[in-house]
Amino acid sequence: MALIECRQLTKTYRKGESTIKPLDRLDLDVEQGSFLALMGPSGSGKTTLLNLIAGIDHPTSGSLTIDGQNIAKLSRSKLAAWRSDNVGYVFQLYNLVPVLTAYENVELPMLLHPISRKERHERVATALSLVGLADRHDHYPRQLSGGQEQRVAIARAIVTDPAILVADEPTGDLDKPSALAVMDLLTRLNQELGKTLIMVTHDAQTAEYANRTLHLDKGRLADDSVQAAFSGETATTQGAAS
């Protein structure tokens, strides 16, 4: 059974008089431990799909089952608790809290878990070490480079050890060396820690890190390519959904 199963997943918004449908009856399976890249033009529904999988938005219709649980039916409070346990989110613009240090930012999701202060400290320190920023723990976001901020954001996303990592254009605001470092880190998290990674990107080179790339267009699946990791071999299934 796939870790993530979308069935007839639809999302519509009201915008003034008109109705916008960023996702239209999408069917999709994502296996545990896979690295999925979502591509497509602006407005194709990539971020909407990412947000639905991350549990920060509700679908209008259809089902979204993750690890056997249909999260489309969860209440807002239960969905928040589910996010806390299962998902780490990496934003394009890092979205660190500016008045908190790197350590305190990474600690934020851990506050939701009733564990001892010592254990919390250990896990935050481990997460910061994993992203190579143990020595910057007391720096504020304004004292860090863009690449370092994004690595703090990744530490924050993984500190609770979630099964799923979602990343919305994680290298979109970075220079090339920083982008490479961030992608290497995300790939390690996927390959070494077995995190299921779903990433929105506009950049084909960045998408090559993934072992599967989905192209969305007008809320529907336009192309589904499965790559042998880093080999350049690609198998494409037009309109397929698994």
Place this chain on the structure above:
Amino acid sequence: MISLRYWPFVLKQVWRHRVRTLLTVAGVATAMYLFVAIQAMQRGVAEATEASAADTTLVVYREDRFCPFTSRLPEYYLPQIERIDGVTSAVPVRVVVNNCRASLDVVTFRGVPDERFADTIGRDANITSGTLEGWQRRSDAALLGETLAARRGLKVGDQFDAAGITAYVAGIITSDQPQDQNVAYVHLDYLQQQTDKKLGTVTQFNVKVDDPAKLEQVAAEIDALFDAAEQPTTTRSEKAFVAQVAGDMIELIGFTRYLGWGCLIAVLALVGNAIVLSVQDRIKEHAILQTLGYSGALIGRLIVTEAVVLGVLGGLVGAAGALATIRLTRVSFSVDGLSIPIDADLHLLATGLLIAVTLGVLAGLVPAIQAARRPIATCFRAV
């Protein structure tokens, strides 16, 4: 409320937005300072004028007179008053004030006969410095209320002048009676000679009654006794007397209660404004927290807690400042020689803090509910 592990996060938000915190706390502190000062005045009025079941003192004054300069009664009324059934003691008192108008620094001289001093002061009054014998030995000796002594920095052995009278400080008294706070008790004959150059005239008689229930009856009998005399009297309980003589001042102080309410509204508006602006500034931050798994309800509680912290900080600074000022300056309103003390204690400080907490909750509630209900995706689209 929130779990203890979230408190550091809230306190960091307060501490690291220093300008906002400082401005809000300063505003709240100013309003709470005024509120506590006004409450202290209101309480002073209540203490000075509200009758209690234990009141047993009557004041006999010249009819249709409201000022110690114009109330003149012959001292020979004394034995007639003492003969009335229910009267346990009567003390002729000559009152001289250095300032007959409303003032914050009034010295009220009360001339009383040596042998009747014990009947004059309140039951709980004590001489804390100096002795009664020391007062009795010197004709110009005075026993000062502790508020007056503290305000003027007087101690036993000092001499002071007021209203053209020079007196020697023979002792300091403490008393729970408001009218004993700004008073200088001197010998009756000394005061009569200093002011009138003759004996035999007093301002009032302070009459003790054996049963509080008899106050009205005894007052009526005294007034009936002198109804046809050259100097007719009006007799009231001491607190009713204060309430009437200082009526204008009390009305003015009563009006300040509306200023007090205004202060509370100002606190509500200040904290509310700070929190609303803060929440608007941090829409994205709250969306991030929700993305991390914070529920809307938890975010709402964090916001309310922050508002309470701001309110309590401001309330503590303002209320403690007011308490310290009142305690240090020991001011009291006086009119026609009667004192309305401004008194604040820890109970008033606690009341101020409780109000600050309540206002903090109220001020944070609406923005907290708005933030709690805002969907994450909408927050990210809004910034």
